[in-house]
Amino acid sequence: MEPSAHSDDPHLVDRVGWLRAAVMGANDGIVSVASLIVGVAAADPSPRAVLIAGAAGLAAGAMSMAAGEYVSVSSQADLENADIARERQALLDDPAGEEAELAEIYVARGLSEATARQVARELTESDALGAHVRDELGLTEEQAAQPLLAAFASAVTFSAFAAIPLVAAMLAPAAVLIPVVVIVTLIALTGLGALGAVAGGASIGPAALRVVVWGGLAMAVTAAVGRLFGVAV
Secondary structure, three states: OOOOOOOOOOOHHHHHHHHHHHHHHHHHHHHHHHHHHHHHHHHOOOHHHHHHHHHHHHHHHHHHHHHHHHHHHHHHHHHHHHHHHHHHHHHHHOHHHHHHHHHHHHHHOOOOHHHHHHHHHHHHHHHHHHHHHHHOOOOOOOOOOOHHHHHHHHHHHHHHHHHHHHHHHHHOOHHHHHHHHHHHHHHHHHHHHHHHHHHHOOOHHHHHHHHHHHHHHHHHHHHHHHHHHOOOO
16 A cells, blocks of 8 residues: 555545445445335234344345445456556557656646656656556555455444344334334434444535435335235335
């Protein structure tokens, strides 16, 4: 990893690889399992049916999220590696042309032509491939695709947050199971939105609002389907 020019003030974009997967896993864990529980409870309020559905949703969802993230991010990694391989071959086939291309990139970014040529020459002599990967392809080590990390972060956060509505369903009296799960889920979604905003350096209000609105909508639709058809969805 290259040394940071701001080691005392790290850029939050370095977190994008795992943060996206973690937030997606956590949000999907709460919303999908809570919606499943509410939908089943609307169709068949027996505690046994609700808990089986919730536990099955947690297990299946965690594995699905992990597999989905791994496959998706692996595809991204394959594309990145293919582009890097093409750059490596281009440097072997036409080093002078690639150096000139690098200089053109720096001119487009505001350097004078002479300075851009000098920078391109020095970077080429130091690490030609690294310069092209970073400045032509826009790839950095911090933001490179990491399939295993994405899969792990997604599965762990899915399981942890999916457990929230499941535990609420286990503890709630059968007569008020749906409102208890809904309230606990909306509170958890508010906290998740705020947590994601803090981790990403964004505004807390909009981040919390969007996850609450979409989570509430998901539960409402699933409850309506469960009550209408009398089946678990």
